[in-house]
Structures are given as structure tokens and as C-alpha cells.
Amino acid sequence: MRRDMSKIRVRFAPSPTGYLHVGGARTALFNWLFARHNKGDFILRIEDTDQIRSTNQSIDEIMVSLQWLGIDWDEYYRQSERSDLHQRAAEQLLDADAVYEEEGALWFKVPEQGEIMVNDLLAGTVIFANEQLKDFVIRRSDGSFTYNFACVVDDSDLHISHVIRGDEHLNNTPRQILLYHALGMPVPKFVHLPMILGPDKTKLSKRLGATSVLDYKARGFLPTALLNFFARLGWSHGDQEVFTKQELIDLFGLTAIGTSAAIFDEEKLLWLNGRHIKLIDPEKLVALVEPFVIEAKIADQIQWQSIEHARLVSIVTLLRDRSHTLIDLATAMAILFPITFDYDAETARQYFSPDKINLMEGIIAALQPLDQFTAAAIEAQLRVVAAEQGVKLKDIAQPCRYAVTGQTVGPGLFHLLEVIGKELTLQRLSDRLAAMKRDG
RNA sequence: GUCCCCAUCAUCUAGUGGCCCAGGAUACCGGGUUUUCAUCCCGGCGGCAGGGGUUCAAAUCCCCUUGGGGACGCCA
Numbered sequence: 001m002r003r004d005m006s007k008i009r010v011r012f013a014p015s016p017t018g019y020l021h022v023g024g025a026r027t028a029l030f031n032w033l034f035a036r037h038n039k040g041d042f043i044l045r046i047e048d049t050d051q052i053r054s055t056n057q058s059i060d061e062i063m064v065s066l067q068w069l070g071i072d073w074d075e076y077y078r079q080s081e082r083s084d085l086h087q088r089a090a091e092q093l094l095d096a097d098a099v100y101e102e103e104g105a106l107w108f109k110v111p112e113q114g115e116i117m118v119n120d121l122l123a124g125t126v127i128f129a130n131e132q133l134k135d136f137v138i139r140r141s142d143g144s145f146t147y148n149f150a151c152v153v154d155d156s157d158l159h160i161s162h163v164i165r166g167d168e169h170l171n172n173t174p175r176q177i178l179l180y181h182a183l184g185m186p187v188p189k190f191v192h193l194p195m196i197l198g199p200d201k202t203k204l205s206k207r208l209g210a211t212s213v214l215d216y217k218a219r220g221f222l223p224t225a226l227l228n229f230f231a232r233l234g235w236s237h238g239d240q241e242v243f244t245k246q247e248l249i250d251l252f253g254l255t256a257i258g259t260s261a262a263i264f265d266e267e268k269l270l271w272l273n274g275r276h277i278k279l280i281d282p283e284k285l286v287a288l289v290e291p292f293v294i295e296a297k298i299a300d301q302i303q304w305q306s307i308e309h310a311r312l313v314s315i316v317t318l319l320r321d322r323s324h325t326l327i328d329l330a331t332a333m334a335i336l337f338p339i340t341f342d343y344d345a346e347t348a349r350q351y352f353s354p355d356k357i358n359l360m361e362g363i364i365a366a367l368q369p370l371d372q373f374t375a376a377a378i379e380a381q382l383r384v385v386a387a388e389q390g391v392k393l394k395d396i397a398q399p400c401r402y403a404v405t406g407q408t409v410g411p412g413l414f415h416l417l418e419v420i421g422k423e424l425t426l427q428r429l430s431d432r433l434a435a436m437k438r439d440g
Numbered sequence: 441g442u443c444c445c446c447a448u449c450a451u452c453u454a455g456u457g458g459c460c461c462a463g464g465a466u467a468c469c470g471g472g473u474u475u476u477c478a479u480c481c482c483g484g485c486g487g488c489a490g491g492g493g494u495u496c497a498a499a500u501c502c503c504c505u506u507g508g509g510g511a512c513g514c515c516a
Contacts, residue, residue: 013516014516015515015516017515017516047516049515049516050515050516052515053515053516103514104514105514106514107514123444123445123446126444126445128443128444129443132442132443132512134512136513136514137513137514138514139514140514141514142514144514146513146514146515146516147515147516148516151516166510167444167445167446167509167510167511168445168509168510168511168516169511169516170444170445170510170511171443171444171445171510171511171512172511172516192445194445194446194509195445195446195509195510197508197509199451201508201509202508202509202510203509203510229452232452232453232465233452233453234452234453236452236453236454237454238454238464239453239454239463239464239465240464240465241452241453241464241465241466242465258453259445259446259447260445260446260447260508260509261445261446261447261508261509261510262451262452262453263451263452264451264452265450265451265452265466265467267451267466267467268451268452268465268466268467269466270466271465271466271467272465272466274478274479278479320479321477321478321479321480322477322478322479323478379475382475386475392475393475394474394475394476395475396475397475397476398475398476400475401475401476402476407476407477408476408477409476409477409478410476410477410478411476411477411478412474412475412476413475413476414475
């Protein structure tokens with residue numbers, strides 16, 4: 001087989017012992033961006049040599065997570081299916097007298113003297129003394145191969161050009177280099193990424209929870225926002241904060257990666273998600289928010305489909321300015337559906353007091369005759385009512401808004417009413433008026 | 441304990457010896473715009489961990505201290 005040896009080939013090599021968390025996702029992203037930027041290959045290799053802890057469910061979840069993020073791979077391998085390769089390499093070391101057997105396990109002999117130099121593209125040259133490395137197992141007594149060994153054999157066999165991985169692997173690197181040398185294989189370039197720490201400043205762990213990529217999906221984050229956020233944890237491009245996926249690919253480079261660990265700050269992610277929600281095509285936003293509307297039981301499938309598509313596009317365009325997540329957006333969309341609001345007693349006293357009955361009647365009378373229920377027409381009519389009643393526009397707008405949306409805050413009222421539609425608007429206003437008369 | 445890595449506002453970061461008595465972003469606090477809230481715009485708060493060097497000049501280079509993190513498995 002011929003290969004272009006200069007081609008950039010990187011891999012993401014997760015162990016399938018749990019879900020994909022944000023630290024792993026960031027590592028995957030940096031590898032992927034590096035590959036895509038350089039027109040190289042991105043390989044997904046599942047490191048499932050720990051047969052006890054590895055699960056298929058975990059493999060599925062990792063793949064689903066990556067797919068959702070939009071990180072696609074060019075090749076896929078499972079380390080456990082490559083044991084023939086590992087076995088041959090082990091025998092090669094056995095023949096070379098580089099390993100010895102003890103209690104059924106195969107141990108690699110580390111020279112007692114000397115030192116091993118790691119040339120990391122980020123950390124620079126790091127020197128390890130052999131004496132503190134100690135011999136290590138490459139094949140367990142059950143016949144399976146350990147991480148350090150399988151990793152080296154696979155990276156070598158797959159012609160990985162750059163090993164881009166978390167900082168916590170830096171200490172493994174001298175052992176791996178020793179293995180490359182013993183196997184007579186070329187050593188790839190190493191890039192050890194600074195870690196992502198939790199809010200407590202310790203290593204992100206699966207035990208801590210809430211760091212799963214899929215959790216962020218469920219909480220209404222956009223994959224592009226997450227990608228953007230992950231990229232900015234350690235990587236930067238001047239003062240730019242918001243990046244599209246394509247910009248990330250175009251601009252990404254190893255030299256712009258920092259060296260210190262970063263803490264995962266959800267506040268900023270929330271802000272960034274809001275920015276991406278404003279950036280995305282409204283048509284796509286409609287499709288993205290639908291499952292959240294259904295999930296939250298704001299509307300069922302039938303009700304959702306009963307709304308004209310154009311109205312859905314209009315409403316998300318109006319509502320997205322104040323949405324940080326798709327859940328925010330879905331929640332705000334409740335006004336489109338025939339639900340009853342829980343009017344807060346105190347707020348209702350303010351807007352629906354008996355002295356407001358004339359006002360409410362005026363609003364209804366003004367909107368009732370409109371044939372074209374458009375924002376412009378609604379605004380014109382409501383301004384007339386305000387003038388006639390001798391009050392400010394807000395004194396009309398707020399009671400009207402509260403009656404029709406159950407909220408005191410929201411998008412511009414005229415456009416909002418247009419999207420909600422004449423029927424629902426008038427029905428809600430009439431219901432309120434009736435209640436005001438009854439209670440008053 | 442041993443080894444390794446790291447060190448600019450609370451947080452993410454720009455900064456590769458002079459352009460920096462340090463810039464941007466989030467958060468927070470004011471103000472403006474608006475029918476409300478948000479968005480948006482303007483302003484404010486806030487940092488080069490400490491100490492030694494090197495240099496005409498250091499956030500930037502070197503050393504030490506301190507602090508933080510990681511690794512020390514027949515886990516990955």
C-alpha cells in the first residue's frame with residue numbers, strides 16, 4: 001500500500017467507558033479542525049482494549065455525540081479488532097529481546113540509563129529520565145494489549161502524523177517513544193493540549209455530571225455554539241469571539257493554541273449560544289426548536305403542524321432575540337397555541353382592574369374590524385385608541401400584551417399580535433374582558 | 441512523596457522586548473434607544489502571583505519561591 005507520508009492524519013481515540021464529555025469533545029474538535037484545515041484525514045479509533053469497562057452503548061453515545069456536533073470522521077477503527085497487528089508487533093519485540101514475560105504478562109524493558117526527549121509542538125522539549133519510567137506491561141496476562149502499546153502500534157500502522165491529545169498523556173509519551181524506537185517505527189509529532197477543568201478547577205470527570213455533550217443538546221444548546229465555545233477554550237484568533245464552523249476550519253492553527261488549562265464557564269457558553277441562535281437561518285431554527293416544543297408539552301405534533309410554516313418562521317424571528325437556548329425559545333412559543341395563562345394576581349390587579357374595562361373594550365373594538373391583521377394596521381389602530389382614551393401607548397400596550405401573551409415582557413407588540421393572529425388575539429382579549437366584568 | 445505541565449481581570453483570552461501605566465469577550469454595575477423585556481449602542485468596575493536577575497527597555501527572556509493542575513495501574 002502506498003501512502004502520501006506527508007499527508008496530515010490525526011485521530012481521536014476515546015475509550016468507550018462512558019459518555020462523551022466536553023473535554024473529550026474539545027480534543028476531538030481540535031483534531032478535526034486541524035485535519036479539515038489541512039485537507040487531511042480525521043480518524044475515529046475506539047480504544048476498547050479494556051474489555052471489562054468498555055461498552056457498546058458507550059461507543060454509540062460517543063458516535064451520536066460527535067455526529068450531533070458535526071464532527072465527521074474519514075475512517076473508523078476499533079482497537080480490539082486489531083489484536084493480530086498488536087500480536088505481531090509484540091512478537092517482534094520478543095524476538096528483539098526488548099520485552100520479557102513475567103507472571104503471564106509481557107513487560108517492556110526500559111533502559112536504566114539515559115533519558116528520553118519529547119518534542120511537543122506546544123510544550124517544547126520535555127526531558128524524562130529513564131530511571132523513573134520503570135518497566136511496563138504491553139500485554140496483559142489475559143492476552144489483551146495495554147493502551148500504551150496498542151496506541152503506538154495503531155498510530156504507526158495508521159500513519160498518524162500528529163498525535164493531538166490531552167495534557168494528561170504527556171507522561172505516557174516517553175514510554176511510547178521508547179516503543180516506537182524498539183519497533184523501528186517513525187515517531188509522530190505530538191501536541192499535548194492544555195486541559196479543561198471544571199468550575200472546581202480539577203479535571204473534568206464523568207462522575208461530576210452535566211459535562212456530557214448530549215446533556216448540552218438536551219438543554220437546548222446549538223452544536224455550532226458548542227463548537228465555537230470549545231474552540232475558544234485554548235485557541236484564539238485575535239479578539240474574535242463568534243465563529244461559524246467554516247471560519248473555525250479556515251482560521252484554525254496549532255500555533256494559536258495556548259498552554260494553560262481553562263475552566264469551563266457556562267455563563268459565556270450561554271451568551272454564545274444566544275449569539276448563534278441569532279445567527280442561524282430562521283428556517284433551521286424552526287426545525288431545531290420543534291422537538292423542544294413537543295418535549296416540553298407546549299404543543300403536540302398535531303397542533304404544531306396546524307400552524308403555517310411562515311408563521312413559525314415569523315415567531316422564532318421575533319422571539320430569538322431574548323432566547324439563550326432552544327428551551328427559552330420553545331417556552332416563549334407557547335403564546336402561539338391555545339393554552340390558558342396563569343395570570344399573576346398582583347400583575348392582573350395592575351392591568352385588569354375595573355377601571356381598565358373601557359380600555360379593553362376600546363382595544364377590542366379597534367382590532368375587531370381589521371381585515372388585514374398586520375403589524376402596521378394594529379399599530380395604527382392602537383395608537384388611535386390611546387389618543388382617544390387620552391393615555392400613553394404603553395398604557396394600552398401592556399394590558400393588551402399581558403392579556404394576549406400572559407407576559408409583561410416580550411417582542412414588539414404589533415408584530416407579535418400579527419403572528420398570534422386575529423382570532424387568538426381577540427379571543428384572549430374577550431376572555432379577559434369577560435373576566436374583568438365578572439370579577440369587578 | 442516522585443516526576444511532568446502551567447501561571448495576564450471572577451472566567452475565556454490578546455499580547456512572542458519598545459506600539460501596553462496591558463486590549464477584547466462573558467459576568468456584574470450605570471446610561472441611551474424602545475409600547476415592555478431582551479437585543480443593540482455607550483460608559484464603568486477589574487488583572488501581568490511574589491522576588492531576584494538579563495537589557496537602554498520586560499507582561500514578554502532566565503532563575504528561585506509560591507500557587508494551581510496532571511501523571512505515577514496487567515485503566516485509557
